[in-house]
Amino acid sequence: MVARTGEAGAKGISLIVVETAGADGYERGRNLDKIGLHASDTSELFFDNVTVPPENLLGKEEGQGFVQLxxxxxxxxxxxxxxxxxxxxxxxxxxxxxxxxxxxxxxxxxxxxxxxxxxxxxxxxxxxxxxxxxxxxxxxxxxxxxxxxxxxxxxxxxxxxxxxxxxxxxxxxxxxxxxxxxxxxxxxxxxxxxxxxxxxxxxxxxxxxxx
Ligand SMILES: Cc1cc2nc3c(=O)[nH]c(=O)nc-3n(C[C@H](O)[C@H](O)[C@H](O)COP(=O)(O)OP(=O)(O)OC[C@H]3O[C@@H](n4cnc5c(N)ncnc54)[C@H](O)[C@@H]3O)c2cc1C
Known part of the structure; x- marks a missing residue:
């Protein structure tokens, strides 16, 4: 997941691995009704105050998400x-x-x-x-x-x-x-x-x- 973990702008973005199975606050919404690409679902996902341990940060440092992307x-x-x-x-x-x-x-x-x-x-x-x-x-x-x-x-x-x-x-x-x-x-x-x-x-x- 791309998440804001700090200041406004690109430097406040981090990448985080979120284990969704059984996570409190995680919910799947509806599959969106696309005009094509029917072999690939595109779905709403909701993350409402989901917590993750710090070791789920992808990479070594917080705030590097934009650069990684x-x-x-x-x-x-x-x-x-x-x-x-x-x-x-x-x-x-x-x-x-x-x-x-x-x-x-x-x-x-x-x-x-x-x-x-x-x-x-x-x-x-x-x-x-x-x-x-x-x-x-x-x-x-x-x-x-x-x-x-x-x-x-x-x-x-x-x-x-x-x-x-x-x-x-x-x-x-x-x-x-x-x-x-x-x-x-x-x-x-x-x-x-x-x-x-x-x-x-x-x-x-x-x-x-x-x-
Ligand atoms: C089926 C599907 C799958 C997707 N999969 C992924 C995915 O796996 N990962 C992911 O991250 N995203 C995904 N996306 C999101 C997709 O990358 C965005 O929809 C796309 O980048 C456009 O952003 P937007 O929808 O916010 O359009 P907007 O930014 O609102 O753009 C609307 C129009 O304005 C134009 N525009 C915007 N800014 C400018 C500018 N500065 N100058 C000139 N024209 C401009 C755009 O070119 C576009 O024509 C997916 C979208 C769809 C529909």
Whole structure:
């Protein structure tokens, strides 16, 4: 848990391990009704004067929570970019298969230039995203993935993920709007990627500070 243990501002934040089983004052609220990401519950949790022993402090010193969070954020943001690349690649694959099979006006959808060009653009961007993310992973492993680069990966890959999902769904026509077609789930689950892990606007703020 991220908790305020001291003064106002970042220096008063600490990370604490809370054993919730049987803890007085701990309560689970309702599961929030999300539009997507149904494989992962998001629930209200209430901590009302829950007490923990001092040894549950994560790390050696109180007041280091904000710094600890900042140190882990590049990795979290890169993980979101990895998911974005996988989503883009799958959307392009599914849509390529579908548009070769589905016929309109007597020919496969893929034979319309709009379809082929849309998929050519999305496939190119998925490849660019993969190469950039692979490079970021190398930097993470080497211990020098910085906040600005991780923010670029998170913002750009998730933006492209949402665009890819939207344009691929469009090529499925009405079937794309049906839950039985996996492209609909890719579309609806993509949207959160621009919001969590720090919104893409906040990513741009972080990148802009480096200009
Ligand atoms: C399904 C789900 C799972 C989540 N999981 C986690 C989790 O595991 N851990 C966790 O810590 N959080 C999690 N979150 C929270 C998530 O990270 C936040 O919702 C997100 O960071 C945005 O914060 P906010 O909701 O307070 O939006 P707000 O800060 O209210 O932002 C609203 C809008 O204003 C914009 N905005 C805000 N400030 C600025 C600014 N300075 N300049 C320009 N635009 C700005 C934002 O970009 C956004 O568009 C989750 C959220 C959801 C929906």
């Amino acid at each position: 900042m140190q882990q954020l590049p990795q979290e943001r890169l993980a979101l970019a990895v998911g974005a690349v996988a989503s883009m690649e799958r959307a392009v694959k599914l849509t390529t298969e579908y548009t070769k099979e589905r016929k309109a006006f007597g020919k496969p959808l893929m034979d319309f230039q709009n379809t082929a060009f849309t998929l050519a653009e999305r496939k190119t961007e998925a490849m660019i995203a993969r190469v950039f993310v692979d490079w970021c992973i190398e930097r993470l492993v080497a211990g020098d993935l910085d906040t600005v680069t991780a923010s670029m990966a998170k913002y750009w890959c998730s933006d492209k993920q949402v665009q890819t999902a939207d344009e691929c769904l469009q090529l499925f026509g009405g079937y794309g709007y049906m839950q039985e077609y996996p492209i609909s789930r890719i579309f609806i689950d993509s949207r959160i990627q621009k919001i969590y892990g720090g919104t893409n606007e906040i990513m741009k703020l972080l990148i802009a500070r480096s200009l």
